[in-house]
Amino acid sequence: MSQDNLSEQMLIRREKLDKLRQQGIEPYADRYARTHSAEEIHLEFEELNGQEVAVAGRIMAKRGQGKAGFAHLQDFSGQIQVYVKVDNVGEAALDLFNRADLGDIIGVKGTVFKTQKGEVSVRATSISMLSKSLRPLPEKWHGLTNVELRYRQRYLDLIVNPEVRNVFVTRSKIVRSMRGFLEAKGFLEVETPTLHPIAGGAAAKPFQTHHNALDMDLFLRIALELPLKKLIVGGFEKVFEIGRNFRNEGISVKHNPEFTMMELYQAFADYNDIMELTEQMVAHIAQEVLGTMVVEYQGEQVDLAPPWRRLPMLEGIKEYAGVDFAQITSDQEARNVAAAKGLAVEQDASRGKIINGFFEEFVEPHLIQPTFVTGHPVEVSPLAKRNRIKPEYTDRFEAFIVGRELANAFSELNDPIDQRERFEAQAAARAAGDEEAHPVDEDFLNALEFGLPPTGGLGIGIDRLVMLLTDSPSIRDVILFPTMRPRED
RNA sequence: GAGCCAUUAGCUCAGUCGGUAGAGCACCUGACUUUUAAUCAGGGUGUCGUUGGUUCGAGUCCAACAUGGCUCACCA
Numbered sequence: 001m002s003q004d005n006l007s008e009q010m011l012i013r014r015e016k017l018d019k020l021r022q023q024g025i026e027p028y029a030d031r032y033a034r035t036h037s038a039e040e041i042h043l044e045f046e047e048l049n050g051q052e053v054a055v056a057g058r059i060m061a062k063r064g065q066g067k068a069g070f071a072h073l074q075d076f077s078g079q080i081q082v083y084v085k086v087d088n089v090g091e092a093a094l095d096l097f098n099r100a101d102l103g104d105i106i107g108v109k110g111t112v113f114k115t116q117k118g119e120v121s122v123r124a125t126s127i128s129m130l131s132k133s134l135r136p137l138p139e140k141w142h143g144l145t146n147v148e149l150r151y152r153q154r155y156l157d158l159i160v161n162p163e164v165r166n167v168f169v170t171r172s173k174i175v176r177s178m179r180g181f182l183e184a185k186g187f188l189e190v191e192t193p194t195l196h197p198i199a200g201g202a203a204a205k206p207f208q209t210h211h212n213a214l215d216m217d218l219f220l221r222i223a224l225e226l227p228l229k230k231l232i233v234g235g236f237e238k239v240f241e242i243g244r245n246f247r248n249e250g251i252s253v254k255h256n257p258e259f260t261m262m263e264l265y266q267a268f269a270d271y272n273d274i275m276e277l278t279e280q281m282v283a284h285i286a287q288e289v290l291g292t293m294v295v296e297y298q299g300e301q302v303d304l305a306p307p308w309r310r311l312p313m314l315e316g317i318k319e320y321a322g323v324d325f326a327q328i329t330s331d332q333e334a335r336n337v338a339a340a341k342g343l344a345v346e347q348d349a350s351r352g353k354i355i356n357g358f359f360e361e362f363v364e365p366h367l368i369q370p371t372f373v374t375g376h377p378v379e380v381s382p383l384a385k386r387n388r389i390k391p392e393y394t395d396r397f398e399a400f401i402v403g404r405e406l407a408n409a410f411s412e413l414n415d416p417i418d419q420r421e422r423f424e425a426q427a428a429a430r431a432a433g434d435e436e437a438h439p440v441d442e443d444f445l446n447a448l449e450f451g452l453p454p455t456g457g458l459g460i461g462i463d464r465l466v467m468l469l470t471d472s473p474s475i476r477d478v479i480l481f482p483t484m485r486p487r488e489d
Numbered sequence: 490g491a492g493c494c495a496u497u498a499g500c501u502c503a504g505u506c507g508g509u510a511g512a513g514c515a516c517c518u519g520a521c522u523u524u525u526a527a528u529c530a531g532g533g534u535g536u537c538g539u540u541g542g543u544u545c546g547a548g549u550c551c552a553a554c555a556u557g558g559c560u561c562a563c564c565a
Binding site for chain 2: 007008009010012013061063064065066067068069070072081083085086087101102115116117119121135136137138139140141142143144145146147148149151152160202203204205223245247249250252253254255259261404405406408436459461463464474475484485486487
């Protein structure tokens, strides 16, 4: 990647660049008056046939034939063939064309026609060099398959692998569709800080940074939750944010250190209201973006049409693990059952954590069709409201599709005394070595003490939603520039 | 953080038992005025990821390191 030790091909391209300049041709043009995209010429061929057009794009294929030649130009919309014949363009332009390389970006003016083989093309009358390419493109037939190169040089991936471009176009449509859905429901989009004095709102390790002028440590946010709930305290009734979260944890096919979440909060609603909103929203997005609510993910057919299955967590465990935690009341009993089932848990694990462990181990992988799992133990839900009837559980749900969590939601805990106690329990776990336990957030408690109305909240991992809707096996396939170690060479 | 696998030309990949480094595309020279993975004739362009070790001799065997992928751990 360095400038030293250029390959033969790179040296030759630099020589070609110099020669263009010697001929008075600027190889990096300022602009080009393009009249049509490649796609427009194909779509509007009947009207454009015989008309003069100007197209521009990257040379992706080139077939010279002495005094004539063909090339395919690629722009964002697609590809268009150009036909260059000395009789039409003259010796100089033909020479420019013949010396052009794959990857060069050129402009071609000419008339639209159809070749003998029936391909819509542009018969060139003039050719302009717009940008000389100094590096050879990957191979035209196999493309770029080396995943390391694809992620590090995503621009190359986008040039030679058209389906990659589609994933990111779809990603944009998904986010746009989500915004449209929420705005139509009266939600207000807001932006809250990325730099937090303490990192709260989720169980995760944060990235730490430092502000020099204030001489204070700051954390990159791990969730959007707490500032958004402060806005509900402040009188906003429906807010959402689509923003980047940062978690200083492992990288996997499902995890990137920075990822995008949508969180929304609705005053006077509970988790049941949010459940309906969630299934409606996901179905709406699929219908609007893909034109169907039935999607295929890695060979599994998934029907996103509401209503989705509702499954209380304990019932799920009873069904798939054969253990009824309603009959198990103590931490010690729960640990014994975990040992009997071969589930590794920490020595001092609470019943609630073990229930969550059972769920993740035995139930999650079975939840292929969209499923709302409800009733999480209070120990693993420090920001969720307790269930009125069974206070050791919360009014919470997580949505699972193809065995993966897509959404997390609950009736927000708005009792400031209870919230303080939960934070203190988390702080104790933190003191005992749980790096991901929530710290006490006095500023948030202060807001709650002024009164948070009953509120339903929701978080959806945008990257995972995009994975589902684009049938992408890895989160790196839906993030343009996934986090990578730098290469030394 | 752990285990397994991979790393050879610009790209996609072969490389046998340890004995002078190979193919296709791309590229270079030439031919060709409707081709489309254009064709024809000729040309191999390389720090075999890095550093050590074993050996008369290492792309090949061994070790460490680097980067990536997958699985696990952690998590969304």
